Amino acid sequence: MAFEEFNNGDQIALENGNVATIIEKLGEGGQGIVYRVSLDGKEYALKWYFPQKISKSDGFYKNLKNNIEKGAPNDAFLWPKYLTAIENGSFGYIMDLRPQNYHDFSDILLNKVCFSSPSATVQAGLNIVNGFRDLHRKGYSYQDLNDGNFFIDPMTGSVLICDNDNVAPYGTNLGIKGKARYMAPEVVRGLTRPNNATDRFSLAVVLFFLFFRNHPLEGERLVRIPCLTEELELKYFGLEPLFIYDSALQANRPMRGIHDNVIRLWPLFPKFIQELFQKVFSKDCLSGKNRPTDNEWQIALTNLKSCIVTCPNCNDETFIDESLGKCINCGCPIPKQRILECKDGKYKVVLFPGNKLYRCHTDSTSDDYQEVTGQVIANPQNPKLWGLKNLSDECWNTEGKESKMIPPGGVLLITRTSRIVFSASCSAEIIY
């Protein structure tokens, strides 16, 4: 029978016996329709599949059920909450509604909305990486990672990962088609089905789009072809992919007038970030080998966050790094700053007023980049004197000419102190 959309007020039976009521249609995608529904006095979203769109639908239904039982990897996921009963050969699931301050990632790519600051951009990257790291750690792979999978709050960088219905345990593939420009070359070539390693490629593409607003493989070579045919997609995204900033080959550099965003933004980023992208899109990694892990990205982006400071001249945020000697906005020179190297150099924090330490810096077992444990402050009486305020609930100790204890709330004057001991197994060096 022909597919009929639900009308406002229609009652939808859930698998658990409860009933949701359709309030209105919110939108339509390739797989189905999303409605606003009410359930137990609260409003949710209902995604209802087109009957023919779901291949292996019995497995799909079971997989969704399994995912609901296991729960979301972390709070960044708009995870399925309840399944509906099967009706007229199809079904749907209930999830939370997207809050209004979250926008489609494509709105950011199309410059309809913009991030409030570079910090918010980096924070969004960290949240995306952290979400997928937790997903992979739970034994899932996402399989269809692309620009349509995120909602982002551009003021804060908070992220909601949506379309989690294709998420499946490692090794399971639900037959969902990916998007060619986001699929790893080995998937484009049909050599493998999507898995965790191919998710890592897609994640790197998303991050490159987030920071540089360009596809990492789309430079001069693709501009020279008038029509992107299937054969050429296979060639340029599968058989012979080439990064636009490949460290050795220059044949696919971005072109002025078309790829202006990336031409402007690429040189503004610290070298360690450029090198990580050059690695993930190197010939070796493009062939599927040795791709940086989610954890490597999380550490790199935590370090990127730690080298953002507010320029004293123009008051806009800039990156400070050994590779960058001036403000990326106004160009005023910024002298080399002291760096706090934590955990044997794994994490680095520029010691500049306003910069924060997070639990990952001061706790040996933590990689939390959100909970603040310390902050660099300028002395109110003499702003030339900078200190590191202990905002944790542990006592810190210094090692140097004279050792000192900095209790919670106390401030360590940043002078010639060379070593801070946060705990028995976690310390940091101040590098001049």
Place this chain on the structure above:
Amino acid sequence: MGIYDQTIMQSVARRSMTVFFLVDTSGSMDGAKIGTLNQAVEDTLPELKNISSSNADAQIKVAVLKFDTNAEWITPVPAEIESFQWTPLNAGGLTAFGEACFKLEQKLHKEAFMNDAAGCFAPVFILLSDGAPTDSYQTQLDKLKNNPWFKKGVRVAIAIGDDTICDTLEDFTGNRETVLTVYSPEMLRKIIRFVSVTASQVASKSSNVGQQSAPDQTTTKQQDFIDALQQSTIMEPADDDSELGDIEW
């Protein structure tokens, strides 16, 4: 805002994807047929706008060629869907399908319509006709069929009513599956919407390479469109078709 300030940033570079509407405006289309067609295309435009405005891969453009005694471009160049407005077409005269093929082929070159700096995706061609060509069209159609842009595009024909010579339309699309015959205004309205939206979705994104059983193989967008058509129930009679009664074209 700094480096991501909206006034300095630009939208990501998008390829364009043009939807060509090739509309038979000969005398037999006069009345309900052309009226329904005008209304249906106009009603579909907001959906195409939505597909384009939320699509970071492609910008949708529209080009309209009408043909009766002569063929004539309604859009001098492909128009961005966001600013495009449908001009209601009137019907009258003969069916110069050969001239339409000629004029279309002329524009399917990098020096003509397919000249976007950021490149293009292969276009969508939607042919709407209710009759048979009155000119000798075969040479021009054959030339069109050899045009690379035409060959790579998604081609679909909507045959309006029983009198249509479907063989010509099949020759145009290259497949019997992509010639859709409609018998009622309601069906025409539905099919125009479905075809425009689905073909635009298929054509305005990267292909589904990597979905083949053998490595390093590709599928055509025409095939992707046929798959979408076959998965849908659009050609099945709707429950409410009976309510249309004995509407005559």
